[in-house]
Amino acid sequence: MRLTDRTIGEIRRAVKTRNIAWCSEYILFAAGFKSDLCGTKYLARALEIKLRQDVSCKQLYSAVAESCFTTPSCVERCIRHAITEMKASGNLQRINDLFGFDVLDERYVSNSHLIAALCTWIRINRDVEE
Numbered sequence: 001m002r003l004t005d006r007t008i009g010e011i012r013r014a015v016k017t018r019n020i021a022w023c024s025e026y027i028l029f030a031a032g033f034k035s036d037l038c039g040t041k042y043l044a045r046a047l048e049i050k051l052r053q054d055v056s057c058k059q060l061y062s063a064v065a066e067s068c069f070t071t072p073s074c075v076e077r078c079i080r081h082a083i084t085e086m087k088a089s090g091n092l093q094r095i096n097d098l099f100g101f102d103v104l105d106e107r108y109v110s111n112s113h114l115i116a117a118l119c120t121w122i123r124i125n126r127d128v129e130e
Contacts, residue, residue: 011098012125023122024048031095032086039082042068042075043115050119057112079111 011030024047033040045064049055055063061072068075086092087109095114099121 016126020051020122021048023126024051024118027098027118027122031098032089033082034085034089037078037082037085039078039080039085043079043082046075046079046115047118047122050115051122057115060115076111083109083111083114 011027021044024044028040028044028047029035033043042064045067046060049063049067050060058072061075064075065072092109095117099117
């Protein structure tokens with residue numbers, strides 16, 4: 001299922017008016033990530049931390065692991081699994097629709113690339129005035 005212009009507009013309005021934690025989860029669910037996966041929760045938390053403070057991926061995994069009482073390798077693995085599940089269910093096009101162009105490759109989507117792309121999109125849409 002593709003995202004429509006109306007849905008993308010709703011996401012942009014929500015990003016401007018809500019807090020960072022809510023925005024992170026909302027965008028992931030709108031992009032087709034499954035809410036019952038730990039990786040989705042870790043990814044939302046990673047986006048929240050990355051938006052608040054610019055840290056490297058290694059530091060990001062450690063910060064998420066510390067806040068969720070797990071290990072950095074578990075966080076990395078669960079995020080990778082959530083991305084794989086999202087791709088397997090055919091939702092990669094929804095993220096590309098959100099950006100307006102193909103930002104993610106069909107072959108391989110790295111954790112850091114996805115996190116950086118989503119953070120950039122949130123930052124741009126929180127700062128742009130309609």
